[in-house]
Amino acid sequence: MRVITFNAQGIEQAADRGFFDWMVQQDADVICIQDLRAKEYQLDGDRYHPEGYYPYFFDAFEDGYSGVAIYTRHLPKAIMTGLGFELCDYQGRFIQADFDKVSVASLYIPSxxxxxxxxxxxxxxxSHFMGHLKKTLRKRxxxxxxxxxxxxxxxxxxxNWYVNQTVSGFLPSERAFMEEMFGELGYVDAFREINKAERQFTWWPDYNRARTLNEGARLDYQVTTANMRKMIKNVSIYKEGxxxxxxxxxxxxxxxx
Incomplete structure (x- = not known):
């Protein structure tokens, strides 16, 4: 089963740049998209509904905020939106699709x-999401x-991590969150389970220049429960487009x- 996660920074802009054409070619089973910057009613055209996929959206209540989506080739047993606290639910930052054996969520933690x-x-x-992660471990x-x-x-x-230790995205408190998630709680960083190399980034500011120099950060993840560790077979970051x-x-x- 192939799962893709992608931060669109505006789904209309990403579509203009060929995202959906590329997506269909990947033969993925589930695609999680973050930062739609659009409402579901604005995405009812064919370009946002590729054949063979069921799309599910969770809108932000205000324009300019996140909005997340899941596209799936398999009809879910259930869809859950929100996590029960305002910062998540009002800004449309979490949607989850439940399948027979696995639940897949699309998540966008604010910057x-x-x-x-x-x-x-x-x-x-x-802090709220850490509580959710702990509750998740009790589920079968x-x-x-x-x-x-x-x-x-x-x-x-x-x-350039050494000059970014006081910058949001690499603060001690943020890294402690990641350490607790992957350490004490036993969640798995799917990408790092296979690829241990340095400078494997998913985000590059300033587009061409940063990508050319490979100056960026790994901000996008697929985080799994421990039982899925043995199921992770291949990982990659698409950099051509x-x-x-x-x-x-x-x-x-x-x-x-």
Missing amino acids: GLKSHEAQQKKEEFM RDFIFCGTFNTAHRTEDLS MFSEHGPLIVDYDGDF
Whole structure:
């Protein structure tokens, strides 16, 4: 089973740049998209409904905020939207599709780069989401959380990390969140389960220049429950096309959902 996660930074812009044409060619089973910057009613045209996929959206209540989506070739047993706290639900930052064996979620943790207030909201979101991760471990099924965490986990996940230790996205508190998730709680970083190399980024600011120099950060993840570790077979980051500043993260899993 192939799962893709992608931060579109505006789904209309990404579509103009050929994202959906590329998506269909990938033969993926589930595609999780973040930062739509559009409402579901604006996405009712054929270009946003490729043949063979069921699309599900969770809108932000205000324009200019996130909005997330899941496209799937398999009809889910259930769709869940939101996590029960305002910062997530009002800004459309979480949607989950439940299949027979696995639940797949599209998640967008806010950035804290704009201001101190933005960083406080990010940390509030992360605190709530950590609680959700702990509750998830009590459930008798496996999960894949796909999306933009807006945090580089370790030094190898960020260029020029030594000058970014006081910048949102690599703060000690943010890295502690990642360490708890992948350490104490036992969740799996699907990409790092296969690819251990340095400078494997999913986000490059300033488009061409940063991509050419490979100056960026690994901000996008597929985080799985521990039982799925043995199912992770192949991983890659698509870098050839520029649908947004983020590159789609592709993971192949062994078995059915």
